[in-house]
Amino acid sequence: MAYTANPFSIICPENSGPFLFTAEHASNHLPCSYSESDQQFLQTHWAFDIGIAPLMKHLCTALSCRGVQTEFSRLWIDANRSPAQEGLIKTEIQGTPLSFNQNLSPTAREDRKNNFHARYHNTISDIITSHATPPMLISMHSFTPIWNNRLREMDIGVLFDRDEDIAHALASILQDDGFFVALNQPYSGKNGLIYAADRHGTENNIPYVEFEFNQSIICSAERIAAVANRMIQAFQKFLHKYAHLISQ
Numbered sequence: 001m002a003y004t005a006n007p008f009s010i011i012c013p014e015n016s017g018p019f020l021f022t023a024e025h026a027s028n029h030l031p032c033s034y035s036e037s038d039q040q041f042l043q044t045h046w047a048f049d050i051g052i053a054p055l056m057k058h059l060c061t062a063l064s065c066r067g068v069q070t071e072f073s074r075l076w077i078d079a080n081r082s083p084a085q086e087g088l089i090k091t092e093i094q095g096t097p098l099s100f101n102q103n104l105s106p107t108a109r110e111d112r113k114n115n116f117h118a119r120y121h122n123t124i125s126d127i128i129t130s131h132a133t134p135p136m137l138i139s140m141h142s143f144t145p146i147w148n149n150r151l152r153e154m155d156i157g158v159l160f161d162r163d164e165d166i167a168h169a170l171a172s173i174l175q176d177d178g179f180f181v182a183l184n185q186p187y188s189g190k191n192g193l194i195y196a197a198d199r200h201g202t203e204n205n206i207p208y209v210e211f212e213f214n215q216s217i218i219c220s221a222e223r224i225a226a227v228a229n230r231m232i233q234a235f236q237k238f239l240h241k242y243a244h245l246i247s248q
C-alpha cells in the first residue's frame with residue numbers, strides 16, 4: 001500500500017543545538033479508515049502522548065535544538081518498541097478490538113514496519129550523524145495520571161539506563177524548581193522500554209534519557225507553555241552546571 005503522508009516531522013530543522021528531542025507517540029493520526037468503536041480511543045493516551053508535540057516545539061524553539069516526531073498513532077505501530085517486540089501492533093484495548101489491526105497479513109505488518117517505524121528511526125539516525133557535535137538524546141513522552149484505578153502523583157519521570165548521573169542531575173534541577181520528580185518511574189528505563197532513546201543512544205554512543213510528563217500538568221496550551229518555560233530553564237541550568245557529563 002502506498003502512503004502519501006510523511007510518517008514523521010522534523011521540528012526546527014535549521015537548528016543543531018546540544019539536544020535532539022524525539023517524540024515516538026506525538027500523533028494520534030491513523031493513515032487508514034477506522035470504525036466507530038476505534039474512535040473512543042483516538043483522543044486518549046491509548047492513541048498518543050497528550051501534550052507532547054506542543055511541549056517539544058516550545059523546547060526546540062527556545063533551546064535552538066531539533067526535534068523529530070511521529071505523524072502516526074502508536075496504535076498503528078509503536079515507534080517506541082523494538083520491531084521484534086510483542087505489542088508492536090496492538091490488536092485490542094481492554095477487550096475492545098481495534099478494527100484496523102485485525103487479521104493483518106505478514107505483508108501488511110512488514111509494510112508498517114518499513115514505511116513508518118523504520119523511516120522514523122532512519123530519520124533520527126541521519127540527524128544524529130549530521131550533527132558536527134553529537135547531540136544528547138531526549139525522548140519525550142507523557143503518561144495518564146490514573147492507571148489501573150491508581151493515581152500517579154509524580155509530575156515528571158526521568159527514565160534512564162546507563163546514564164544514571166545525567167538522570168540524577170536533571171532530576172535534582174527539576175526538583176529544586178518544585179516539580180515532583182521520580183527516577184525510572186512510571187516504569188524503568190532498564191527493561192528495554194525506552195526503545196528509541198536506548199537504540200540511538202547505544203548505536204551512536206551518545207547520552208540519552210527519556211522524559212515522561214504527567215498529562216495533568218500539560219493538558220492545556222497555558223499549562224504546556226508554563227511547563228515548557230520551567231523545562232527550558234532546567235535544561236539551561238543543566239548545560240551550565242553539568243556540561244562535563246555529556247561531553248564526549
Ligand SMILES: [Zn+2]
Binds near residue numbers: 024080140
Ligand atoms: Zn509515549
